Structure formats: C-alpha cells, structure tokens
Amino acid sequence: MKKKIEVVKTLLEALPYIKKFHNEKIVIKYGGSAQTSKELKEKFAQDIALLHTVGMKPIIVHGGGKAITKLLSDLGVETKFVDGQRVTTREVMRVAEMVLSGEINKEIVSLLNAYGTKAIGVSGKDGSFLEATPKDFKNFGFTGVIQNVNPQIIDNILDDGFVPVIAPIASGVKVGHIGFNINADLAASKIAVALNARKVLFLTDTVGVMDKNMRLINTLDIRKTEELKRDGTINGGMVPKVDACIEALRGGVKKAHIIDGRVEHSMLLEILTSSGIGTCLEL
Secondary structure (H helix, E strand, C coil): CCHHHHHHHHHHHEEEEEEECCEEEEEEECCHHHHHHHHHHHHHHHHHHHHHCCCCEEEECCCCCCHHHHHHHHHHCCCCCCCCEECCCCCHHHHHHHHHHHHHHHHHHHHHHHHHCCCCEECCCCHEEEEECCHHHHHHHCEEEEEEEHHHHHHHHHHCCCCEECCEEECCCCCCCCECCCCCCCHHHHHHHHHCCCEEEEEEEECCCCCCCEECCEEHHHHHHHHHCCCCCCCHHHHHHHHHHHHHHHHHCEEEEEEEEECCCCCHHHHHCCCCCCEEEEC
8 A cells, every 4th residue: 555655756756847848849769778688768758758748748868879880890981070069971871861761760769659659750851840951061971950940840740749740850951962960969959949848858868967075966057057168167069968958048938958868767766756866057
C-alpha cells in the first residue's frame, strides 16, 4: 500500500506541470549517449509518449555526429574538425544527409511509433523548412548557418497530432544546391524561436553547467552565463550549448535547460517535478 501511495504522490506532484505546459511546444535536442544506448533510447521514447499523451507538443531535433564519423571512416572518407565543428566537404555532405535524414531520423520515428506516439520525420529541406548560407565556406565547406525558418510545415504536423522529428539538414537558397549540414544545438535554438516554443531542452553527456569546483549550477541568467564564459568556467563543448540557450532566450523562449541525457527519464524529471535536473537558463 505504501508503494501505491508514493505513486499517487508522484502523479499529484506532476499535475500542476501537466496543466502548466498543456498545449505548449517544447523543443528537445536529442543527442549524446541518450541517442546511442538501447535502454536510453527506449526511455526517451517512453518520455515523449507521456508528454504527448498529456497534451504537450514535443518537437525533436536530433544530432548524429558519431554515426556520421563512423560511416565516413567505413567508406575511407577523411573527416576534419576546426574548433570542434565538422568541415563538410561535398562528399561529407552526402554522407551526413544519408545518416541524419535517412538512418537516424527514421530510426527515431520508428521507435516513437512503436511506443504509441504518432511521429513524422522531416529534414530542413522538406517544405523549405530550414534555409541556410555557408558559415565560412573556405574553412567549413557545406557547414551552414540558418537564415530562415518556415514554421508552417511543423505547425501543420503538430496540428494533425503528430510529433515532428527533425534532421538538421538545410536547403541552400539556390535551386539545385546540395544543402547544408547544421549544428543540431543551433538548429534546435532557431527552431524553438521560430515556433514560439515555451522551452528548449538540450540532452547532453554532462550533468549540466559546472562551476570551477565541479559543482552543478542549477540556475543561470544571461549576464552570469556570459561572465562564466569570459573567466573560462564555461569552456569547450559547453560554450556552443549555452550560446544556443542564450539565442533561444533572446528570441522569446521562456526557459532553456541543459540536462543529463544519460539519466533515465531526465526529461520528465525536468519538466514534471519541482526540483528539476541539470541547469536552467532564463532571462
């Protein structure tokens, strides 16, 4: 009986958040270990199913860097990184699109469908959803920067009761252009702003933003985040993630969260509990 009462208490704790975020759009950047572990994949699918069932509108933007690197290696194609970002040659672009739009996107869609969530996979090329220009063609090739987001296609998918699963490949502005490989964190931020999302969550392989003593920082505002970047507390791969959070906040998203995707049901812990998990950034 005691166990059953605890279950009821958990449900009651979640109820105010279910009401608060009902019918709200929540963009989730899905990557890291959560995307490669079989068990975590299944937990992720369960979490999305629950959020969707209680009336929220999850929108998934996924990465796939490790899978791209592996296939490039299998094909004997050289891959280079500059400042942590992939140099996307024409050949790399073809492989990136195959992996992101063809393999990973459809795997996520199939998994969500298997857990009872109606999902549809798209890339940024579909319906001219994402349009981009080169980040720096000389140094990065077909690695792009999003210039325009057309939210209508995603709004239509949501209105029809489906969960959109988005591969971060963008169209070029010229007819017949092969397109651009887009950083998934930055894509999630741009998409969250364009869709007027309530929240954006970044699933990572860290517990969140850490201070100099390696303790978790639970909450940050933009001013404090910029200070921590300047003094080197926030460094390396965390910098583009907090930059994506800041861009989302400045674009009107109310809260951005960096959470540990290695923790089972981390999304539910963040969205449906009072204590939350990871680092929350807000204005």
